[in-house]
Amino acid sequence: MSLCCLCARALSVLHAAVPFALVCMLPLQSGAQSRFSLLSPGTGGGGGSLWPGPACPFSSPPQTEGVRVTVNVLSEQKETPVLFVMRQKEAVVSFQVPLILRGLYQRKYLYQDVSRTLCQPQTKSELETQFFYVDVSTLSARNASYQLRVTRVENFVLRTNERFSFNATAAQPQYFKYMFPEGVDSVIVKVTSGMAFPCSVMSIQDILCPVYDLDNNVAFIGMYQTMTKKAAITVQKKDFPSNSFYVVVVVKTEDQACGGSLHYYPLSTATVYIRATLFCLGIFLSFYLLTLFIAWLWGGGGLGLPGLTPAPPCALADRSLENMASRPRLDSLSSVEEDDYDTLADIESDKNVIRTKVCQYLSVADLARKDKRVLRKKYQIYFWNIATIAVFYALPVIQLVITYQTVVNVTGNQDICYYNFLCAHPLGNLSAFNNILSNLGYVLLGLLFLLIILQREISYNRALMRNDMQALECGIPKHFGLFYAMGTALMMEGLLSACYHVCPNYTNFQFDTSFMYMIAGLCMLKLYQKRHPDINASAYSAYACLAIVIFFSVVGVVFGKENTVFWIVFSIIHIIATLLLSTQLYYMGRWKLDSGIPRRILHVLYTDCVRQCSGPMYVVSDAAYGLVVRPNDFASYLLAIGICNLLLYFAFYIIMKLRSSERIKLIPLLCIICTSVVWGFALFFFFQGLSTWQKTPAESRQHNRDCILLSFFDDHDIWHFLSSIAMFGSFLVLLTLDDDLDCVQRDKIYVF
Incomplete structure (x- = not known):
């Protein structure tokens, strides 16, 4: 088996820095739009032009597989972010800066430095020239200053048994391409990190556009593993028709998915x-x-309870006080059992x-x-x-409903739990705290x-x-x-009941x-x-x-x-069980299952049903109602x-x-x-x-x-x-x- 080894070094989520070869300082007027076109990989030289504004020179080597666009917005743009759209032949990559990523429980994280690798569509020949366009826009009332960098990705194509290092963050994911050599049917992709956290994800995806390389979509296709220090995935050639695949590495916004601690968030005190x-x-x-x-x-x-007025004395018939006093006291418990009497x-x-x-x-x-x-x-x-x-x-x-609530919070799927959404008051991780608090009385x-x-x-x-x-x-x-x-x-x-109302649905009604x-x-x-x-x-x-x-x-x-057979069986069992219980109560437990049981059942039916119109009559009518109506x-x-x-x-x-x-x-x-x-x-x-x-x-x-x-x-x-x-x-x-x-x-x- 051939082996492909990769070594990753994960940096701090909020303070990662990546060196780049080219920096273009671009002032953007409010409401304006800039477009940047760049000659994509090919055998010839390339150039770029910036409109409006001065040219931003860029030269591409004869052959380049990976192109990376990095953006850093220098001005505060929280309310009106800057939108970047990279348009290619077969894909469109867009993001805003500051980039908003969501962690567990829909928590928001903002990133000012964003870097994305452009998808590499298939070309008919090595001489084909491909273009991509970068559209920049904002609705800010003030000027927005940003840095736009376009760089070549070193070692974009992985080689078997060769190790190299790279940096990745939640807002700066990385992916690389691997092509199966002749005679190799499967490989193991290994990723190692020098530190346990932050939590990361390694994904194996087919050569398709777009590439899912963000924390909120990396699990959509292909195979993936979460990792702290190590991850390894075995990839077989037969699973990829193009005989190649992408290795995607994404740093998660939170470490809890890998067993790390969760940030403290104060509870609401409204x-x-x-x-x-x-x-x-x-x-x-x-x-x-x-x-x-x-x-x-x-x-x-x-x-x-103890009080002021003593209870009135009990009028007893003629009884021997000596016999009363000689009765065993409650605290003198022995090994006597109920069967010892019978x-x-x-x-x-x-x-x-x-x-x-x-x-x-x-x-x-x-x-x-x-x-x-x-x-x-x-x-x-x-x-x-x-x-x-x-x-x-x-x-x-408790364990199950916590899992349900976590799934709701992580996925945001509000169809999982059947709340009264017009009166659902969340608290912490709970979606409907009021339905839980009201069970305090029980x-x-x-x-x-x-x-x-x-x-x-x-x-x-x-x-x-x-x-x-x-x-x-x-x-x-x-x-x-x-x-x-x-x-x-x-x-x-x-x-x-409180557990049920954490996430009321079909599968936990019995709680x-x-x-x-x-x-x-x-x-x-x-x-x-x-x-x-x-x-x-x-x-x-x-x-x-x-x-x-x-x-x-x-x-x-x-x-x-809608199962008629079930209702028939249930109704029969219901009636028989009630008749047996009635017989047990009528004879006070002193009856046996023998040839006389039909006569005794008829006697109970006559006394309780015909003469008094009580228990069995009610049970039969109740069973008939369920069989006909089927609630x-x-x-x-x-x-x-x-x-x-x-x-x-x-x-x-x-x-x-x-x-x-x-x-x-x-x-x-x-x-x-x-x-x-x-x-x-x-x-x-x-x-x-x-x-x-x-x-x-x-x-x-x-x-x-x-x-x-x-x-x-x-x-x-x-x-x-x-x-x-x-x-x-x-x-x-x-x-x-x-x-x-x-x-x-x-x-x-x-x-x-």
């Missing part, structure tokens, strides 16, 4: 950004103050009797027989699992909910430690693992909805757990089901828009199914609670009313639809609207504000809904 940030913090931090005020005012009765034959038999006993009602005491330590471990797994999921889910998401309110749960758990554990009869025997059993999981899911929804499915599922599980603490689903099966839901969400968006936004359709089921279950729980002669205390009642109102307003702003990735970027922008709050936030931002408040209020309803039962014995609390 008043509108500060005002919007303080507005967000003020809204959500006020909930912290309101929580402390309620805790002080109500003495902890509503939120479980493997005993007598207990298994007892469970069947309790869950199918023939009496007027089933009480919470019948379904709260497992050891508290066992259930505490079982429900703690919900929190640890979702925390693990959050870490492994969020890290690649994180702050999720954290507040976790703090409330922590304080309530501490108070409850202290009551258990002192063998408080009320904590041991009264009220709904207190298990906090699901509440911690819900608070964590709310915080993650804020984080992932915004995944934890919404989690929240809906966890809320339903918590409602069921209140009255069925012993038989609630395990964390592993619950998250596995939610993973299946998210899987269908992704598949539905990718393949389900474009499958992810939102699937999420709507989950939310509607949650709302129906919520309404059913409240109705059954009131039918069971239970009452709703003041704080949960206020939370229900306020949360319902906030949800109504939130959904109004959600359905405004300011952008949609289901359409083309041009069609999506037809829905864009101006900011409506503080000249900074749009309708979707307000949805973020209101929905985070509504979710927090919904969590508080779940937390406090059964506080009226804290003084009621568990064998007198109905199961429904």
